Each structure stands twice: as C-alpha cells, then as structure tokens.
Amino acid sequence: MSQLVRIGVAIDRSLLESFDTLIDRHKYTNRSEAFRDLIRDRLIKETTTRPDQQVVGTLTLVYDHHHRQLNDRLVELQHDFHHAIVSTLHVHLDHDNCLEVLVLQGRADVVRRVADALISLRGVLHGQLSITAAASADEVSSHQHR
Ligand code: NI
Numbered sequence: 001m002s003q004l005v006r007i008g009v010a011i012d013r014s015l016l017e018s019f020d021t022l023i024d025r026h027k028y029t030n031r032s033e034a035f036r037d038l039i040r041d042r043l044i045k046e047t048t049t050r051p052d053q054q055v056v057g058t059l060t061l062v063y064d065h066h067h068r069q070l071n072d073r074l075v076e077l078q079h080d081f082h083h084a085i086v087s088t089l090h091v092h093l094d095h096d097n098c099l100e101v102l103v104l105q106g107r108a109d110v111v112r113r114v115a116d117a118l119i120s121l122r123g124v125l126h127g128q129l130s131i132t133a134a135a136s137a138d139e140v141s142s143h144q145h146r
Helices: 013-025 031-048 070-080 108-119
Strands: 054-064 085-092 097-107 124-132
Touching (some): 054 108, 097 108
8 A cells, every 4th residue: 555665864863862762662673663653643643633623532530439429420421422422331440439431433622522521520530531533544544564
C-alpha cells in the first residue's frame, strides 16, 4: 500500500541521546519505528483537537458506590448521552470501589463534554479520558511492520 521513503534528519546530539533512552525504555528495536509512532501520535492529537472530528475514546472512572446519589447521577448522565456511549464495563474493585470503563464515539467536543460531566461528579475519585481517531487511516494508523 504505502511506500516507505527514507529521509535524513539533523538533530542535537543530546536530544538524540534522550530519544534513544526513551525508545530503549519502550522496547523499540529501531529508531524508525519510534519516529513513525511519534509522528502518528502527534497527528492523531492534532486531529482530535478539532471539535467536529469523529473520534473514539475510552473513559475510565473509579468511584465509591456508597457516595450519596452518585449511582443515580452516573446512570442519569449516561442516559442523557446514550448516543455517544457505545459500551460500558463495570468492575466491583473491592467492598467500596467501582471501576467503570466507557467506550465513547462521536464528535470530539461531545466526547470531551461527556467525559468532563462524568469525571466532575462528586464522589468520582479518578477519571481519565483517552481519545483516538479511526479516521485518516492512511496517514495515521497504518502500521508498517518491516
Ligand atoms: Ni461496583
């Protein structure tokens, strides 16, 4: 499909050393694949900052289910945003705490709004949204394994 093109990059020695340390820590076998992943990551970030861009995301929430009215508020909000929530996974972590993972899909601004609304609920101990894009696969997500 896509063709590999070789380029030369001038880079400070110290910056390259830091980069090598980083890619070593992340178990890359060569710099090229690490460069490609960095570029893809940056392109996806660029794409997903556009409010009207279609994105997918996962939202992870940890909360104490004993917290007053939290369960009701969580369910209420999830029904309000049902069009953006594809799936949810619930794990009872221990006696008090629950973990919930929501798969979100839709416009980037809507996905962020859903995440913000849920994370900011009183009683939610920690929440984290991870956004990616399935679009523009050619430039962004086509991994070359060679
Ligand atoms: Ni639970």
